[in-house]
Amino acid sequence: MTLHFSHTSPYVRKVMVLAHEAGLVDQLELVTGSGTPLDAGGAPIEANPLGKVPTLTRADGSALYDSRVICQYLDARAGGGLYPEGARRWDALTLEATADGILDAALLMVYEARLRPEEIRFAPFVEGQWDKIDRALDVIEARWMAYLAGPLCIGQIALGCATSYLDLRHAARDWRATRPALAQWDARFGARDSMRATRPPVG
Numbered sequence: 192m193t194l195h196f197s198h199t200s201p202y203v204r205k206v207m208v209l210a211h212e213a214g215l216v217d218q219l220e221l222v223t224g225s226g227t228p229l230d231a232g233g234a235p236i237e238a239n240p241l242g243k244v245p246t247l248t249r250a251d252g253s254a255l256y257d258s259r260v261i262c263q264y265l266d267a268r269a270g271g272g273l274y275p276e277g278a279r280r281w282d283a284l285t286l287e288a289t290a291d292g293i294l295d296a297a298l299l300m301v302y303e304a305r306l307r308p309e310e311i312r313f314a315p316f317v318e319g320q321w322d323k324i325d326r327a328l329d330v331i332e333a334r335w336m337a338y339l340a341g342p343l344c345i346g347q348i349a350l351g352c353a354t355s356y357l358d359l360r361h362a363a364r365d366w367r368a369t370r371p372a373l374a375q376w377d378a379r380f381g382a383r384d385s386m387r388a389t390r391p392p393v394g
Contacts, residue, residue: 193248194261195224195235199391201294201356202258203245208348209262211385213271259287262345273345282338286331286346290353293327296320297353301360321364324357332370339376351380359391 196203210216224233224244238254239246246256247264255261266273275283300320303312331339331350339347354377357366367374380386 192218192250193220193222195222195238195244195246195248197223197244199359200244201297201352201391202291204355204389204391205258205349205352206245206247206261206265207389208352208385209271209273209345210265211388212273212343212348213265213269215265215269259291262348266345273343273348275342275344279341279344283344283346286335286338286344287349289327289331290346290349293324293353294356296323297356297360321361324366328366328370328373332373336372336376339373347380348385351377351383351386355381355386355390359393 194203194206196207207216210219222235224235235244235246235248235254236242238248239256241256243256245258245261246254247261248254255264263274265271274280297320300317303317303320307313339350354366354373357364367377
């Protein structure tokens with residue numbers, strides 16, 4: 192299998208963390224390729240018309256995307272059990288969706304700063320995205336800590352990648368300041384071998 196990836200993409204990192212946890216890393220050939228909404232660049236547009244990473248090309252040439260689809264495919268292939276059965280499955284998927292929503296907002300903030308000329312940047316838009324992140328993190332702190340203490344699942348992987356991306360791109364916002372329980376969980380989760388092995392380069 193070929194995984195089109197970017198070293199700094201948090202969605203790619205989610206796939207790679209799951210691959211480490213499921214024992215599938217050796218089955219993935221990594222090919223660098225990414226772009227932006229303004230320049231497809233080296234994006235894998237032949238495999239994925241959206242031009243996004245991660246994109247997984249299978250042995251028969253067919254492609255899977257986005258990260259949620261790829262993660263479910265890899266977990267099913269490995270029998271990894273990172274998508275729980277029963278009621279916990281819906282919790283895991285909801286937590287994953289929340290974490291991915293945090294990433295969506297965080298990326299839009301980055302794009303506003305990097306891709307839009309300074310004279311037409313819209314600060315209220317940026318703050319509106321951070322408000323989404325703030326609300327999501329507050330809900331996780333208030334309602335999800337007992338769940339996070341349970342068995343490893345895709346929701347935890349997605350959340351760990353999301354908080355790490357906030358550290359990478361929005362460290363000055365200091366999301367930990369008012370969320371001590373989530374901060375403690377994040378420190379423990381970030382020490383996992385899979386997280387250490389997939390840590391993105393700074394820059």
